[in-house]
Amino acid sequence: MATYLAKTFGSAGNQRTWTWSGWVKLTGGGADETIFSGGIGLGASGNRTVFRILSGEAEKVMVFSGNTSQFAFKTSASLRDKSAWYHFVLAMDTTQATASNRFKMYINGSQVTDTAQLTYPSQNLELGMNNNEQQYIGLLTSDNNLPFNGYMADVYFIDGTQLTAASFGETDSTTGIWIPKTYSGSYGTNGYRLEFKNSGALGTDTSGNSNTWTVNNAGTGAQVVDTPSNVFSTFNPLIERPLEGPATFAQGALQASGTSKMAFSSIALPSSGKWYAEFKATAGTSIAYVGLRDVDDFTVDGNSNRLFYRNDGQKDTGSGESSYGNSWTTNDIISIAANVDDSEVTFYKNGTAQDGGTAISQNCANQYFFVATGGGWSFQANFGNPSFSISSGNADANGYGNFEYAVPSGYYALCTENLNTYG
Numbered sequence: 001m002a003t004y005l006a007k008t009f010g011s012a013g014n015q016r017t018w019t020w021s022g023w024v025k026l027t028g029g030g031a032d033e034t035i036f037s038g039g040i041g042l043g044a045s046g047n048r049t050v051f052r053i054l055s056g057e058a059e060k061v062m063v064f065s066g067n068t069s070q071f072a073f074k075t076s077a078s079l080r081d082k083s084a085w086y087h088f089v090l091a092m093d094t095t096q097a098t099a100s101n102r103f104k105m106y107i108n109g110s111q112v113t114d115t116a117q118l119t120y121p122s123q124n125l126e127l128g129m130n131n132n133e134q135q136y137i138g139l140l141t142s143d144n145n146l147p148f149n150g151y152m153a154d155v156y157f158i159d160g161t162q163l164t165a166a167s168f169g170e171t172d173s174t175t176g177i178w179i180p181k182t183y184s185g186s187y188g189t190n191g192y193r194l195e196f197k198n199s200g201a202l203g204t205d206t207s208g209n210s211n212t213w214t215v216n217n218a219g220t221g222a223q224v225v226d227t228p229s230n231v232f233s234t235f236n237p238l239i240e241r242p243l244e245g246p247a248t249f250a251q252g253a254l255q256a257s258g259t260s261k262m263a264f265s266s267i268a269l270p271s272s273g274k275w276y277a278e279f280k281a282t283a284g285t286s287i288a289y290v291g292l293r294d295v296d297d298f299t300v301d302g303n304s305n306r307l308f309y310r311n312d313g314q315k316d317t318g319s320g321e322s323s324y325g326n327s328w329t330t331n332d333i334i335s336i337a338a339n340v341d342d343s344e345v346t347f348y349k350n351g352t353a354q355d356g357g358t359a360i361s362q363n364c365a366n367q368y369f370f371v372a373t374g375g376g377w378s379f380q381a382n383f384g385n386p387s388f389s390i391s392s393g394n395a396d397a398n399g400y401g402n403f404e405y406a407v408p409s410g411y412y413a414l415c416t417e418n419l420n421t422y423g
Helices: 416-422
Strands: 004-007 017-025 033-038 049-054 060-065 071-075 085-093 103-107 115-119 135-137 151-159 169-171 178-180 192-194 214-216 248-250 255-258 261-264 274-285 289-294 306-310 314-316 321-323 333-339 344-349 367-373 375-382
Touching (some): 071 103, 289 344
Antiparallel strands (some): 004 135, 004 214, 085 103, 261 367, 274 333, 289 306, 289 367, 306 314
């Protein structure tokens, strides 16, 4: 079951005026997903306020109340980047005389004005958000309906004030990228800030209001090192082979499964540097592959610029298979050390370099880390943000990432902080 947070406030706050801000990484796909919901009643007579990702409509974003009869705001644009964090600000004030001022949405600092559906709330409408009824983050209802399958960071709720995105983010003067900043104003009675810093109490409110949330189904991997300030690769659910269709993704797009499917890292290797990742096989039969594949060749069965380590111990360079290393099976962890600078690749099985540690000559610039499933295989990826339990814990040379096995000297996790330096 999906991880979600729940809270029922002792008394209702301001149901007309409020602001919600949060950083969200959309790693899911398939069914619609709920960012938050507040209040009761889903029909036209209800007032539940819902913030949802419409995966069935190519990741459009929608906020609505009363089953869209009271209020509906849907973006025209689709949010398709599975490797990026998005900053959302939802600012409500139904006391405003001008309808267009009653609700404003900001994405990455810019107000959204292009909509596919728009019904502003009536003046002075009291919404289910901030009521003393059920409030959820990451879920529509308590029976696990339309759960969120991605990451969230630095979630704020401001009770009684309508704010802009500038209260929670700013443009980096060097990179020009929208980045988080700490909110410094009043929170109001039911306001909160969830930083998710305490792995044992992810719902802790750090605003000073003590409006802590109850965390449900927080298993291994509920807290991640992937943040808006340092984004780690995941699998990319948007990339698929034309004939077989996409793999099935879970655990924030760090698990891929299926029969005759492929899964690729959401970030390609750059044109320089040395890069490391781990992949754990969790189920399967028949032939499976872990390796690298060319960015221009990933959706077809071409043989150019690819390198796989098969579970039967063979290596596949695109021109045929040959003996390489030990066979591997479920619960084994296969690591890849890709040296773009010297065009060399080394595979590891459970921390031991294969073929006596002799690197394979391979031009791996602009390739993706890659797994392919034969007979129902399932893989969990670790690009530095582990999807499986880590018993030892090893960072890269810059102190980033959390890996099961020691990262080879001079190699780095595939994350934006490292890309800024070595990419």
